[in-house]
Every structure is written in structure tokens, then in C-alpha cells.
Amino acid sequence: MRTVMAIVLAAAVPLAFAACKSGGDQPKKCESCEKAKSANGWCADCKVGFRDGEKMKCPSCHAAATGKGGWCDGCGKGYKGGKETKCKGCAEAAATGGTCPT
Numbered sequence: 682m683r684t685v686m687a688i689v690l691a692a693a694v695p696l697a698f699a700a701c702k703s704g705g706d707q708p709k710k711c712e713s714c715e716k717a718k719s720a721n722g723w724c725a726d727c728k729v730g731f732r733d734g735e736k737m738k739c740p741s742c743h744a745a746a747t748g749k750g751g752w753c754d755g756c757g758k759g760y761k762g763g764k765e766t767k768c769k770g771c772a773e774a775a776a777t778g779g780t781c782p783t
């Protein structure tokens with residue numbers, strides 16, 4: 682009985698060590714980030730988005746910049762047809778398909 686236990690333990694220890702090492706040393710590569718980069722998408726795991734290779738940390742801005750448009754209250758700016766705008770009316774009009782009241 683004792684020898685069996687010793688063999689099991691001896692086999693288990695190097696395996697656990699190898700599993701731990703492979704996850705620790707390598708630089709982190711996030712698959713959904715890679716996907717997001719090529720598709721102007723958003724990575725929910727890292728809370729970061731990409732547009733034309735540039736990182737965007739605000740989800741509302743990212744959605745507005747990569748979609749038709751929209752306004753981000755948190756940043757005080759919006760996007761219209763992929764371009765940044767400081768006019769809230771223009772940004773909201775771009776999102777809804779309407780026209781800017783101002």
C-alpha cells in the first residue's frame with residue numbers, strides 16, 4: 682500500500698508544477714482582444730475596445746464610435762458617423778437617424 686501511495690504522489694507533483702509554470706511565465710494574450718482588434722470590437726474580459734487598432738476604454742464611446750453614432754455623457758463627447766463631435770444633438774441624431782436641432 683505504501684509504495685502505491687508514493688508512486689501516485691511522485692507522479693502528481695511534477696504535473697502540478699508544470700501546469701502552474703505554463704500559466705505564469707508567458708505574457709498574457711487575450712483571445713477576445715485579438716478578435717476585437719481585427720473587428721473593431723469590445724473585449725468584455727479586459728474592458729477595452731478597439732477601433733482602427735486604437736484602444737478605447739469607455740464602452741459607450743466605443744459603441745458610438747464603431748456604430749452609427751451616439752453620445753457619451755460620461756466623457757462629454759459623442760460620435761457621428763465614426764467621427765468625434767462635441768455636439769450632443771448631432772451625436773444623438775446620428776444614432777437615431779434624425780437631424781440636429783441646433
Ligand SMILES: [Zn+2]
Pocket residue numbers: 711712713714715724725726727728
Ligand atoms: Zn481581452
Ligand SMILES: [Zn+2]
Pocket residue numbers: 739740741742743753754755756757
Ligand atoms: Zn465615453
Ligand SMILES: [Zn+2]
Pocket residue numbers: 768769770771772781782783
Ligand atoms: Zn449639432
